Amino acid sequence: MLVSDWRGEVMAGSGTAHMRNTVDAVLTVRDLTVEFRTGRDKVVRAVSGLSFDVIKGETLAIVGESGCGKTTLARAVLQLPPPNSGEVVFDGTDLTTLPKENLRSARTSMQMIFQDPISSLDPRMTVQQLIDEPLEIWGRGDRAERAERINNLLNNVGLDPELVLNRRSYEFSGGQCQRISIARALALDPRMLICDEPVSALDVSIQAQILNLLQDMKDRFGLTMIFISHDLAVVKAVSNRVIVMYLGKICEVAPPETLYAKPAHHYTKALLDSVPVADPTRQRKATLLQGEPPSPMNPPTGCRFRTRCNAASAMCAEQEPQLREVAPGQFVACHHPIS
Amino acid sequence: MSSLLSVKGMNINFDTSRGLLEAVRNVDLEIPAGMSVGVVGESGSGKTVMCRAAMGLLQGSNVKRSGKVVFDGRELTAMSKSEVREQFGSGMAMIFQDPMTALNPVRRIGSQVSEGLRVRLGMSKKDALARSKELLELVRIPNAAAVLKLFPFQLSGGMRQRVMIAIAISCSPKLLFADEPTTALDVTVQAQILQLLRELREDLKMSMVLVTHDLGVVAGNTDYVAVMYAGEVVEFAETKKLFADMRMPYTEALLESIPTIDQKSGARLAVIAGRLPDPTDRGAGCSFAPRCKYAQDKCRNEHPELKQDPDGHLYRCWFPIGEAK
Numbered sequence: 305m306l307v308s309d310w311r312g313e314v315m316a317g318s319g320t321a322h323m324r325n326t327v328d329a330v331l332t333v334r335d336l337t338v339e340f341r342t343g344r345d346k347v348v349r350a351v352s353g354l355s356f357d358v359i360k361g362e363t364l365a366i367v368g369e370s371g372c373g374k375t376t377l378a379r380a381v382l383q384l385p386p387p388n389s390g391e392v393v394f395d396g397t398d399l400t401t402l403p404k405e406n407l408r409s410a411r412t413s414m415q416m417i418f419q420d421p422i423s424s425l426d427p428r429m430t431v432q433q434l435i436d437e438p439l440e441i442w443g444r445g446d447r448a449e450r451a452e453r454i455n456n457l458l459n460n461v462g463l464d465p466e467l468v469l470n471r472r473s474y475e476f477s478g479g480q481c482q483r484i485s486i487a488r489a490l491a492l493d494p495r496m497l498i499c500d501e502p503v504s505a506l507d508v509s510i511q512a513q514i515l516n517l518l519q520d521m522k523d524r525f526g527l528t529m530i531f532i533s534h535d536l537a538v539v540k541a542v543s544n545r546v547i548v549m550y551l552g553k554i555c556e557v558a559p560p561e562t563l564y565a566k567p568a569h570h571y572t573k574a575l576l577d578s579v580p581v582a583d584p585t586r587q588r589k590a591t592l593l594q595g596e597p598p599s600p601m602n603p604p605t606g607c608r609f610r611t612r613c614n615a616a617s618a619m620c621a622e623q624e625p626q627l628r629e630v631a632p633g634q635f636v637a638c639h640h641p642i643s
Numbered sequence: 644m645s646s647l648l649s650v651k652g653m654n655i656n657f658d659t660s661r662g663l664l665e666a667v668r669n670v671d672l673e674i675p676a677g678m679s680v681g682v683v684g685e686s687g688s689g690k691t692v693m694c695r696a697a698m699g700l701l702q703g704s705n706v707k708r709s710g711k712v713v714f715d716g717r718e719l720t721a722m723s724k725s726e727v728r729e730q731f732g733s734g735m736a737m738i739f740q741d742p743m744t745a746l747n748p749v750r751r752i753g754s755q756v757s758e759g760l761r762v763r764l765g766m767s768k769k770d771a772l773a774r775s776k777e778l779l780e781l782v783r784i785p786n787a788a789a790v791l792k793l794f795p796f797q798l799s800g801g802m803r804q805r806v807m808i809a810i811a812i813s814c815s816p817k818l819l820f821a822d823e824p825t826t827a828l829d830v831t832v833q834a835q836i837l838q839l840l841r842e843l844r845e846d847l848k849m850s851m852v853l854v855t856h857d858l859g860v861v862a863g864n865t866d867y868v869a870v871m872y873a874g875e876v877v878e879f880a881e882t883k884k885l886f887a888d889m890r891m892p893y894t895e896a897l898l899e900s901i902p903t904i905d906q907k908s909g910a911r912l913a914v915i916a917g918r919l920p921d922p923t924d925r926g927a928g929c930s931f932a933p934r935c936k937y938a939q940d941k942c943r944n945e946h947p948e949l950k951q952d953p954d955g956h957l958y959r960c961w962f963p964i965g966e967a968k
Contacts (some may be wrong), residue, residue, distance in 0.1 A: 336678055357725075361779060369829045369832075370799075370829050371798070371799075382680065385903055403889060421931075469872035477686075477918065478686075479918075507685045507686050507856050508856055508857055508858075508897070508900055508901050509685055509856075509896075509900045509914070509915045510685075511902065512900040512902065512911075512913065512914040512915075513901070513914045513916075515902070515912055516911055516912055516914060519909075519911070524926050530856070533819065534829045534830060535830055536904055537832070537901075537902040537903050537904045538902050540902065540903075540904055540906060540908050540910075541902050541906065541908065541909070541910065541912055542909075544906065544908075544909075555863070559908075560908040561908060564904050574831065575830065575831060577834075578830045578831045578834035579830055579859075579903075580830075580837075580857065580859030580862065580863060580902055581859060581862060581896055581903075582834070582859040582861075582862050582886070582901055582903070583886055584862045584863065584886050585883065585886070585887075586864040586882050587862070592831075592834050592838060593831050593833055593834075593835070593902075594835075595785070596799055596801060596832070598728050613908045
């Protein structure tokens, strides 16, 4: 297998045409690259030269298959671990150059909700201790004030404080655990919430409850959200802008209405076609994506999707497509976009 | 129409420290030969327990079973453990939800796929490995010869699920139980696996029980659907009829709560408020009544019996959708 050298070429991204460069941006990420060394000279190129911005009050969704770098991207924003290169400007400060102590306090205003609600809560702590922990660490109020805050938070996420305060996470269902996680994430009044597949471990009936709750919390506390998911149907309900990622790069950026009605990238179309339709009379005769994404250790040259794309031509192997605007607000990185 | 598997009056209770847990209550289910039947319901509705019991996999001393299971003309519930075991592989096979943990992590793929062939069909090691390679090709695993030598951790989730399917079909079973086969997978891989199951079912003339919580998965992949709630079958019909003419409010609520790519963005999703009732205390009335938007006094006090429409559509509701209230 041909493996590119660690010290070798710089992986170019798919451009910055979709950046809005406004003063309202809460988070601006430029040219973010995350690479992991595995073994002597192998490199996993998890995120390659990715840029995006999130405007205050907006929900940005990031969609893609397992292994496309969604979670790595979210963690790199929180500097967990810091990216190899690029900048992450949150509220006017570049987190990548911030001293450790300042970074710790900056992180209080950006919180994360994880995929597996049961394993992301410490099973030895009661719900009261779980939510109190961040408040106590940051010295938010005395004991009585914190207790009141905890009660408010639990009420907000639809749990009865009297019934849950002294119980531990294993006594709750997945949906209830996710509510506790949300209460904990909101404890420090964050400005931004990063949700990493918050509903993919839940039943459909519970999914809808948690999605609605996140929407409510966003409205009530004026939050800005990054919402990561592999399920385009889930994303549509909650987002204002969608980024479709493939193998560490952006394929397409668009508002959900445009993206779902007129996908321009062949990968977006394939993702849409694989969502099951709950109607036996309207089954799609779609051509499915064949195979699985190539290894991020050895990504294809040019367009990274070309090895699974029906429209790929010789140009796709040679030139890296750059993001360009094909409709108002819709940007696509493809040499042969669907028109 | 002859049924391959018939479940009659199945009750499965577990003795727990909290009291008797009623996991499956009075379930009747027919799986017609060559057909695919979906079993749909939320976590905890008894889908998996029902399937495992139908296969004779629930043997613990705390399990209280009653009812009759007839598979291919033979009564499983009257057989000894070892006689039931004889049915596995060539009679019935199962694929499990989590492809990450269902495979043995310290044995090579080849040895796991060929095990059934050697034990059930008495093949030699060499023949079994050759057949294993064909099976991996059948489930569209590229470079099958090399994959035989790999360990499960070297494969992706989708590939592992393909290996599970290869193992399940290795002895040409008549009936395949697929318990949430795609829940742990990405949508794109889910679509591939479902398509593979459809094709295999046609080629091998296999019947299938597809257990899932997603009505979207059921719609394109089954001929009949059984909807389960709180351990009971609450609706059963041909898939087309069920989606065209739902009778049970629970099925309707379940369908409405699925996020779709057609809905308006930013719109609120319909939810089923509340949660499943406590399995140790099933109450007197309809189990769904506390969460049902049409519930009336009768629903809370009297348990509805299974009713049947002239076209065979079964439902368990006092005030089914489409009838004057």
